[in-house]
Amino acid sequence: MINLRLKIDPLPIDEPLIVRLQGPGLPARSHHDAVLAEVGPDRREYDLNGFSFGVYAGSDEVIDGDVLMMMPGETTAHRLIRAGSAHNTLLVTEQCDQLCVMCSQPPKKYHADLFEQFTVAASLAPHGAMIGVSGGEPLLHKERLFCMLEEVKARRPDVGFHILTNAQHFSRADLTRLQQLDHARVLWGVPLYSATPENHDRIVGKPGAFAKLEHGLSILMRAGASLELRTVVMQQNWQDLPALADYVSTRLSFLTVWAIMQLERIGYARMNWKETFRDTSRNFDQIARAVDIVTARGLKALLYNFPLCSVPPAYQDYAPSTISDWKRKYLDFCLNCRAKKTCGGFFQWYSHPEGFASLGPL
C-alpha cells in the first residue's frame, strides 16, 4: 500500500507549512523547496531556507518532487502531491449538505480551512498535473474554492483540477467566473443517481436536491464547463438506469463523460452494503442498456471501479482502470489473469465474500 503520510522530524512551526522535496542535486526554485542534503537508508535530510528537517522513507521509495504539508506539532506530514502519481486529491472540506446512502467520506460538522496551503501546494505540482478536489462538498466554500482555482490558473496554467461537487450551490452570479476557468483543465465531477427526482433525493438524503442539481447543471452547461457526470450503481437506482440514460442524452449532451460507477465499500457504503451493493457480475443488463443508449446518442460512457471480469466482453472497452493506485488491490485469482495490466482491480476495503459472485481470471 502506498503511504499518504510520511514520518518526519518536524520543524518548529506554528502554522501549517507546505514544502516540496527536491530530488538529488536539484536547487531550490522557490522558498517552498527543500533541498536534499543527505540520504540515509531510511531517512533523508532536507534543508529549507537554512532549517533542516528529516523525512523517513525507505531507499526504494520515490518522494522526489512530492509536496508535503506539515502541521504544527505533528510528527507525520501529509503527502498532498505525489509527483509520480496521477491520483492526487485535496480534501478541502469535510462539511456537506447531502447525506448519500453510499457516501465514502461521511461529512463532519466543522471545517478546517486550508485553502491557502492547498493553493500553494497545487502551484508546486509537476508540470501538467491534474489534481483532484474533493470533500465533503467543496462548493460550501465557494468563494475560497474559486479563489484557489483562479490563483493557481494565474500562476500555473498547466495545472488542472478535477472537482467533485454535488452542484447544489451554483448560481447565475457564478457564470462569469466559471466561464473564465480553462475548460480543458477544469473538470467538474457531479453525481446524479436517477432521473426520477424522488429517487435521487432519497439517495442523497436531501429533499429538493434534484431540482437544485438541474439548476446547477444548467449553469455549468451555459458556462461551457466540462462535466463528468457520476452515477454510482446501487440496488436503489438499478431499475432507473435506462431512463437515466435517456435523460442524460436529452438534457446533458454537453457532458464530457458519463461515469457509471461501482460502489466503494467504505464509509456509509460499508454500513449499508447489503441494501446497496448490486452484484453486476451476475446481471449487467441495466448498465448495458444505459451504455447502449448514450453511446448511440454520441455520448461517451465509461465504467469506473468495475473489475474487468465482472463486465461482459462487449462492454470491457468501456471499463478503464480507475481505482487510485493507493486504494487498489488484486485478489488471489488475479494472479494468472492476462487482463491484470488493464484491469483496475478492487478497492483495498473490498470484501470478496460480500462482493461479486461471478469473477475469475480472463
Added chain:
Amino acid sequence: MPVVPLKFRPHQDGHFLFADDAGGYFKSDQAFLRRYAHDRLTSGDLEFLKGNGHAYDAVGDLAYSGFEHRFAERLYLPREMDYVILVPTLRCNLACGYCQVSRVNEATRGFDWDDTTVEAVIGFLDSLSARKIKVEFQGGEPLLRLDVITRIRDFCRQRFDACEIVVCTNLQEVSDAAWHVLGGDGIFVSTSLDGNRITHEKQRTITPGKTDQFFSNLDLAVSRLGSEKVSALPTIDPHNAPSPQEVIETFLNYDIRSIYLRPINYQGFARKKFDARGSAELWNKYHASFIDALVEHNWSSEIPVEEYYFVHCLRRVLRSGHNGHVDLRNPNIVGHSYVVIDYDGKIYPTDEARMVTRVGQFDLSMGDVFSGISAETINRLNAEALNNFHPDCVHCPYQAFCGVDLVDDISRYGRIDMPKHMTDFCQRHTSIFDRIFAMIYSDDPKIKKTLALWAGTPHFDPLLAKVHR
C-alpha cells in the same frame, strides 16, 4: 408547459414520425397529431414530450438548455482551413465515360501546374494557420505528377505538426517510384472500384488487359500498404448496376468493410449525353436493395460491412454534432475549412463547383493561388446555404439530420430556388431517412443487429425507438 415545434411525416405503418428542430424524434398516431394540432394535449402527452426533450417548464431550465445544446451542436461551424484538394494535372491515362469534364488526354499540353504554380500553391499552404493538414491529390491522374506530390509532401512534412496525404489514383500505371511514395508514412490511397470486374471494365478500363492491370495493382496496394491505407469508391450507374452481393463480395476480397456507394454523377457535357433528371428514383431503389443486402450479410457474416453514407446519415439521426462529412452539413458553409486548387491555380470551394465553372454554367471560383482568395460570390451563396428556414425544409421532420447542397442544385437546375422535393438532393435524402426510420422502428432481429453495428453500440436499445400512444 411549452412544447417545441414538431414536424411530422407519415410513417410506413400508417402512423406518423415526429421530430423537432434539435433532432429529437418519436412515433405516434393520428389521434396524437390531432391533439397536438388542436392544442388539446393531455397530461400524458405532456409528460411524454417532456421526458423525450420536446417540452420544458421554463426558459433556461435544464430541459430547455439541453434542447438548445442539441440544436446548436447540429449546426456546422467551419473550422480554420486544414484540408486542401489539389489538382496538379487534368491529364489522365484512362477515359472513363462519365469523366469528360475533369480530364484531358495524357499527352495534351497546358493542363498541368508549372513551376510558378507549384511555388504559389506552396505559398498558399504556408499561409495557413492550421497546425495539422490534410492534402488530397486529385486529377486527372495525379500519379502523372509524382514530382509535384513529392515536392508538396516534403514541404508539408516540414511545415506542419502533422500531415495526412491522400492520393486519389486510378491505380492504372504505378511506377516503382510511385509505389515508394505511396508506401510512405501518412500517405493514403483512394481509388475507384466500380463494384465488380465487368462493370469496372465497362465504365473505366475498357480492355481486359487494362482491367487486369488495375486489379493486380489493387492487389499490390492492399498487400503492400495494408487495407487500412487503401479506400475504394464504387461509382454506380443505377441503369446498369452490379448486384449488391457482387459489390460486397468484391470489396471484401480486399478487406474493405466500408463501402461508399456513389451515384454516377453526370457533369456538364456528360449530363447532356445521359439524362440526369429523375435518376434519383432509380438510385434510391438500388441503394435500398444494397442496404437489404448488407443487413443479410451482417446477419450471417463474422465481418460486418457498412455503406458509409447511410451510416453517416444514421448517426446524424441519432446524434448532434456529427458534422464531420463535407457532403452533408447544415449550414453548408463552403470555401472555409477546405478548398480545391485546380490545374491552373484557380481556387474553388468544392470539386463540384470546379465542374460547374468548367462547363461554363456559373463562375464559382474564389480567386487563385497567385493573388489569393476572393470569396464574394461564394459568401453570397453561403448566406443561402441553410435549411432551417427553407420554406420546404421547415416542414420536414428530417431537417435537423439533413443538409443543403446549393452547388449541386446549381449544377443540375441552374438555380438554387427549386422546390426542394423536386431536387435530386432532397429525393435522395428523403429516401435515406425514410429507410433509416423504417429500420429504427423495425422488430426484425436482423435489422436490429445491423443497426447496432452501424450505431456503434453492442445492442440497439428499444428506448431509441420510442412510440407514444
